[in-house]
Amino acid sequence: SAVISQKPSRDICQRGTSLTIQCQVDSQVTMMFWYRQQPGQSLTLIATANQGSEATYESGFVIDKFPISRPNLTFSTLTVSNMSPEDSSIYLCSVGRPPNYGYTFGSGTRLTVV
Amino acid sequence: DQQVKQNSPSLSVQEGRISILNCDYTNSMFDYFLWYKKYPAEGPTFLISISSIKDKNEDGRFTVFLNKSAKHLSLHIVPSQPGDSAVYFCAASGGAAGNKLTFGGGTRVLVKP
Numbered sequence: 001s002a003v004i005s006q007k008p009s010r011d012i013c014q015r016g017t018s019l020t021i022q023c024q025v026d027s028q029v030t031m032m033f034w035y036r037q038q039p040g041q042s043l044t045l046i047a048t049a050n051q052g053s054e055a056t057y058e059s060g061f062v063i064d065k066f067p068i069s070r071p072n073l074t075f076s077t078l079t080v081s082n083m084s085p086e087d088s089s090i091y092l093c094s095v096g097r098p099p100n101y102g103y104t105f106g107s108g109t110r111l112t113v114v
Numbered sequence: 115d116q117q118v119k120q121n122s123p124s125l126s127v128q129e130g131r132i133s134i135l136n137c138d139y140t141n142s143m144f145d146y147f148l149w150y151k152k153y154p155a156e157g158p159t160f161l162i163s164i165s166s167i168k169d170k171n172e173d174g175r176f177t178v179f180l181n182k183s184a185k186h187l188s189l190h191i192v193p194s195q196p197g198d199s200a201v202y203f204c205a206a207s208g209g210a211a212g213n214k215l216t217f218g219g220g221t222r223v224l225v226k227p
Contacts, residue, residue, distance in 0.1 A: 001160070004157075006157075009155075031213060041219070042203065042217045042218060042219045042220055043203065043215075043217045044217075045215070045216075048214070092158075094157075096213060102148055102160035102163055103148075103160065103215060104160065105150075105157030105158045105159070106157050107155070107156050108155070108156070108157050110155070
C-alpha cells in the first residue's frame with residue numbers, strides 16, 4: 001500500500017491565521033481525500049482533491065475556508081483559513097485504490113486554535 | 115443523518131477472549147464495508163473489508179460478518195491481545211457516495227492483560 005507523509009504533525013495557531021497542511025505520497029494515486037476528525041467525533045470527509053482541477057467539496061465545507069491544491073498525482077495541500085477555535089481538529093489526508101485495497105491514511109495533523 | 119452507526123462507544127475485554135464490535139448502516143446502496151483501527155496520534159490503518167456479495171470475510175484473528183437484510187456488520191477479534199487496544203471505525207462506500215467513505219463514530223476497545 002502507499003506510504004503517506006503528512007506535515008506538520010501538530011501545530012498551535014492563533015485565531016484568524018491560516019495553516020497549510022501537506023500530504024506527500026510515495027506513488028502516483030488517482031484518488032486523494034482530506035478528512036477532519038473533531039474531538040471525540042468520527043472522520044468526516046472535507047473534499048476530494050482532483051489532480052489538475054478544482055477540489056470537490058462535501059456539504060458544509062467551502063473552498064474559501066479549506067482551499068486545496070493538487071499539482072500532481074503524488075502531492076496535495078489543505079489550507080485551513082481564518083481559523084477559529086472550532087477548527088481545532090485532527091486533519092488527515094487519505095489515498096485510495098478502491099475497493100479491494102482500501103484506503104491509506106496519513107498520520108494526521110493535530111491543530112489547536114487559540 | 116448518520117448513515118453509519120457504532121452504538122457502543124467502548125468495549126472492555128479480557129486478553130484471549132473474543133471482541134465483538136458492531137456497526138449498523140441505513141443506506142441500502144452501500145456495497146463495500148471496511149474496518150479501520152486507530153491508535154492515538156496515528157492515522158487509521160486498514161484492517162479488513164467485505165463486499166456486499168459476501169456475508170463473511172476472515173483474515174487471521176479478524177473476521178467480519180455482514181447481514182444485509184439487517185443492515186448490520188460486525189468485527190470479531192479472536193483471541194484479543196493487549197495490542198488490539200485502539201479505536202475501531204467501520205466505514206462504508208457505494209451508491210451515490212461512490213468510492214467515498216462514510217465512517218461510524220468509532221468504538222474504543224480496551225484489552226486487559
